[in-house]
Amino acid sequence: MRETIIGTSLPNLLWENKPEGLHEVVWRYSKNPIIGWNPTPSGARAFNSAVLAYKGAFVGIFRIDHKNSRPLLHYGSSEDAINWKLEPEDINWVDDNGKPAPTSYAYDPRLVKIEDTYYTTWCDDFPGPSIGLGMTRDFKTFTRLENAIMPFNRNGVLFPRKIKGLYVMLSRPSDSGHTPFGDIILSYSHDLTFWGKHRHVMASGGKNWWQATKIGAGPVPIETREGWLLLYHGVTTTCNGFVYSMGAALLDLDDPSKVLYRTRDYILTPEKQYETVGFVPNVVFPCATLLDAETGRIAIYYGAADTYTAIAFTQVDELIAHIKSNSEVF
Ligand code: BMA
Secondary structure (H helix, E strand, O other): OOEEOOOOOOOOOOEEEEEOOOOOOOOOOOOOOEOOOOOOOEEEEEEEEEEEOOOOOOEEEEEEOOOOOEEEEEEEEEEOOOEEEOOOOOOOOOOOOOOOOOOOOEEEEEEEOOOEEEEEEEEOOOOOOEEEEEEEEEOOOOOEEEEEEOOEEEEEOOOOHHHHHHHHHHHHHEOOOOOOOOOOEEEOOOOOOOOEEEEEEEEOOOOOHHHHOOEEEOOOOEEEEEEEEEEEEEEEEEEOOOEEEEEEEEEOOOOOOOOOEOHHHHHOOOOOOOHHHHOOEEEEEEEEEEEEEOEEEEEEEEEEEEEEEEEEEEEEEHHHHHHHHOOOOO
């Protein structure tokens, strides 16, 4: 057991070794993308989605943009984490009295197990983009909780355990549109209803232009002996619009508002056709990981070009060594 990742082993984790001669610390699955156009009868594109190991197999909450162009969340299940059975109907959210509590739109879900409960965060209509929060214990009944953060905000991501007795959430204050700015902040809560003790975690900008316009937390942070491993997206602005890449940081275990290391360069950027051509070109947008603590293997699930679901791989010790020796914290 390597014990770098503080977590459980996942022997059935999908894995491919790094191709010979590749310098990069993150490499793509050779059969990408795993989900393409028109994945369900009413769905046009499934991307920016969250997956989790569950009862020997895998479950997911998928962002599906429908043919009316509105995004909603759909439940999915898989035996191998590659071939996904996506529910044609969106999740039937209820309130805590069991009454229907539908979302008007919902996108970019993250999924996390905290103690014995599974929580989903997403970008919700308040009205206006805000952080929606829901829970399930069985992936059959999905209950909406109070929205965590008021408008305008996106990229709400819960840590997988309480820190010093408090729930912790990362988010990215934004505007009501396509937001040309944004830093990652952190908020604490005793009860997942009232949030406060806000802290600034990481700024965009700086001289590393790939993350100059805005940044946002990606998958649920991974607890490691070296700190919380955070994969995040960084955005640059070009003549043809935004380009979304992926970076990584290590946050202090006890005080995750403290950035220990942060990659100077991106570790994944749109290069492949499924990343550079699609509904929104030039987007890689990580939303989930599957982890095997035994081997330190990490499978990263990311949305590509707001069209496809794709997978990339990395190994935790290699990635941490890379972050530490290529770090620039600002
Ligand atoms: C962001 C979010 C993401 C999307 C990205 C690129 O604002 O809406 O869902 O992947 O834009 O279009």
